[in-house]
Amino acid sequence: MATQKSVLNESRQIARAVNLIEMGARLQVLESETELSYERLLRLYKEVAGKSPSKGQLPFSTDWFLTWQPNIHSSLFHNIYTWLAKSSELEGIDAITKAYQLYTEQVGACGLEPQLSITRAWRLVRFMENKMLAMTPCSKCGGHFVTEPYENARHFVCGLCEPPARAGKGGGAGGIQLQ
Ligand SMILES: [Zn+2]
Structure with a gap:
């Protein structure tokens, strides 16, 4: 047995x-x-x-998740992950891989390339668990976004509501919405 x-x-x-x-x-x-x-x-x-794994360190910094476009992708992934973890029996890495699959599907449906790799998605969940990053609701749209752990929710405005100037008209978020 x-x-x-x-x-x-x-x-x-x-x-x-x-x-x-x-x-x-x-x-x-x-x-x-x-x-x-x-x-x-x-x-x-x-x-x-069909090849050897790449060597070298994993990305250890939280900075990447807070830059504009990666932040939108990371936030989208983490919203899906949180929803899955609550509403399904999936746990741990299985919830991460399923959420990642749904994330790539949703990004693809918007005609975009996924910017978040599965390794970064996995790191993101670890950073959240270790409270090195948090989810904060945007004071304008109400969507939940990846932020520094102690972001002031009263004043926080997300990268979709206020894209950086360099993003140009229409932004680069390409129809991603987080509400
Ligand atoms: Zn917003």
Whole structure:
């Protein structure tokens, strides 16, 4: 019985890893989110991606999520993630991958390229859990956006309501709405 259970668990771990690799996740995400060994993951990665995983550090800074366009994409993703985590049985990495899939679909429907990678989406959720970033409602449109942890909600105006001057007419948000 125990063996059957562990085989089932292992196949679930592999399916999860393959899914993440196909979404373009970095090896560090796989190491953190599955129980498979590093060697195992490395082999899986090469097999599925057809190349070796890229080396180097993960992005550790919260800055990227606060710059204009990435902020809109990150906010869209995190709204979907929060909704999924509340309204479905999905947990942890499974909620992240599902939310990421929905995010790319929604962005695609607006005729845009996803700016948020699955690795960054995963980082974003960690940053939120560690309270290094927060979600704050915009005082104009009411949409929830990724902000610094102690953003003043009374004065906060989002990047859709007030795009930076360089964004030009029509902005670059291309029909993304967060209400
Ligand atoms: Zn707004």
